[in-house]
Amino acid sequence: MIVAEPKKLEEIKQMTDKFDRILMVGCGTCTTVCLTGGEREVNLMATALRLARKVEGRDVEIGEQTILRQCDFEYIDELKDVHNYQAIVSLACGAGIQGIARKFPEMPVLPGVNTKFIGFNEEFGYYTEQCKACGDCILHLTGGICPIARCAKGLLNGPCGGTNNGKCEIGSDKDCAWTLIYNQLERQGNLKQFKEIIAAKDFAKAGNIRSMDLRKAGD
Amino acid sequence: MGFKEALAKGEFVITAEVGPPKGTDISEMVHHVEALKGKVTALNVTDNQSAVMRISTLAVSKILLDLGVEPIYQMTCRDRNRLGLQSDLLGAAVLGIKNVLALTGDHTTLGDHKSAKPVFDLESVQLLQVIQGLNEGHDMAGNELKGKTDFFAGAIVTPEANPFEPQFAKFEKKIEAGAKFFQTQAVYDIKKFHAFMDRASKYNVPILAGILLLKSAGMARFLNKFVAGISVPDELIQELANSEKPLAKGIEIAGRQIRELRNVCAGVHIMAIGAEDKVPDILAAAGI
Structure with a gap:
């Protein structure tokens, strides 16, 4: 599978700073398995970002959706109400992020993870590059x-x-x-x-x- | 007599090395080179040694030629791809450089530019093949050269590597790829070195044993801890620790090691690491 690591909240906060309505999209395949970009991680990241913005006194609306694969256009079609948002944060690998970017060329699509490598899950939470x-x-x-x-x-x-x-x-x-x-x-x-x-x-x-x-x- | 000729004649050959400085002030380096002139057959010029950026090995090899000292141009595969390597080799050839030591090179993350992109387009075995090709008159892509090279190519081997078998198999590959001489990583365990020579001698390739000058017990412990393929025995560390003048003791030890190796291999390669001016003292201690 493709292994990715979450970007730091500070970096995501910075890249989303000028938006007040954000769609955060998880991927149900590789980044779900490596515990970086599935439904659960979308929820954690969105919650953290909401809190961070609240502390600054600037609320943000964050939609949360997770689709089976962001590197397949037919699944991207399942995303709803995308145009209610100003930007999309994708928690998929680099291919998935670009899948979303290609489908919504008018929207800024921002990476929520750093894609690392193709590898194994050796043990819980530990991944190694193989290819x-x-x-x-x-x-x-x-x-x-x-x-x-x-x-x-x-x-x-x-x-x-x-x-x-x-x-x-x-x-x-x-x-x-x-x-x-x-x-x-x-x-x-x-x-x-x-x-x-x-x-x-x-x-x-x-x-x-x-x-x-x-x-x-x-x- | 040149390096290649001295090895061919079966003389006990002494080489040492010079590390290009970081910066344009070469006065200390020139001083070291002059101190070694006439005392050694050839001087290795290291190539961004330990992945620390310094003056290019090609430029310093040329300076050695101008100073009347024969260089052994070290070339690593870390910083240049196959175009850069071949182009520098052709450059070396036209500058009059004869000897090349082909190395893979330490990883960038061990050096002073840790964020650099490591190249390793080729590695030591393949680089030796490339040199062989240039000597035959063609580049790596099979294109004919207008004027071929005449390099005397060598490589390194670590006789005390652990595990040893893969290292020895690679040594054999290097010979197959065209290595005509070897310089070794520092040798401290003479028994292991004998065992290595017993297996290596059938290839009839001259081997220069590495002598690394120990300047203190602390340095010896550091080498054991951090440098792969080097294991300084406890007795030597004790000898250094008990000495009031550890550098003089280190010189004595190096001299003793050279005497022990004199009839075992084709020569020695002395690595004094910044104390190149002590090489004549080491040779004196060795009775050479």
Whole structure:
């Protein structure tokens, strides 16, 4: 899933400062699962913002709605009375926020979260990045452990000199992906794979303005 | 005699290193270089060492050439993409720089510009392949060069890395990718180093053991705590702690280590970290 973290109230307060009628929209998929942008978090954020504005003596009207997915236009259509508001705060990932922005081009759409990564929910409230969406998957070469996402330097040919007792040079709380990969390949009896030089990556596939067009699948 | 030639002849080769300063005042660096001239075969020039921004390694390597000292141009993959790396390599070649040490580089978050975007478009193994390609007359994209390079490329290895096996496998990859010499991370555990050499010697690639000058017991403890792949044994720390002149003791220890390594590997690489003017004393202590 896509993992996001809530923006600080202070930042949301600042970006909504000039509006008195705000619609806060949650997303029922990824940001609900990572406890950042579901119905409950919309309610918490809206309540906090109302309180903050009340303290300043400037009331604000905040509508609360949560739809199943903000990255799907058919669900965005379910939003009600959008034009009664001056701005929308979206608690979806960056794609969801832009889904709302595209559907309501005349409205300011503001991000209520910072989108972080594609990853796992390891345990309650703890998430880790697993995939950089680099567009050129090599997990078959690395024992199912991604060095692009999980090695601090995205190395392709083994650990750097900073690896320390299986931990990363940028923090002893982080696993060295290449130690994990080595152990995994060893377990699978495939250290031969580890010794193969992996060529420099084609970063054109990870570049900006990417799209996928299934209409061209016959090419 | 040049670095490559000295290694080929089987001489016990001494290299040391110079860290480019942060700022345009190079007087102290020049003083250090001059103190080492004639005492070492070549001097490494570090590349934004520890991810701390300093004068470019290319500029300082050229200054060394002008001062009559052979540089080993260190190149990390942290700050430049494949265009920048290759273009700097071609620049180095036309400036007369022969030796390149290919490194991945410390992560940006360890340095003094923590918000920088780390590049790592390539890494050490791939950079060695790129150098090999330039030597053959083509760039990474396969385009033909008008005039090829003639680099003597090397790499690093950490004989005391933990775990060691992945490190050794990477060492083998570096050889396959074109590394013609190695300089190692600091060596303190001679037994481990012997074990490493036993396995490495079949590749017939010259290895220069890293000698890191210990200036105090505190520094040794710091290295143990914060620097990956370095483990200073307790006996050495005690020796430094018991000494009234820890720097002199550190020089004595480094000299002793060099004597112990003399018949084990192709040479030593002395890292004095800011005390480059002490390298001649270390060599004297080693009986060289």
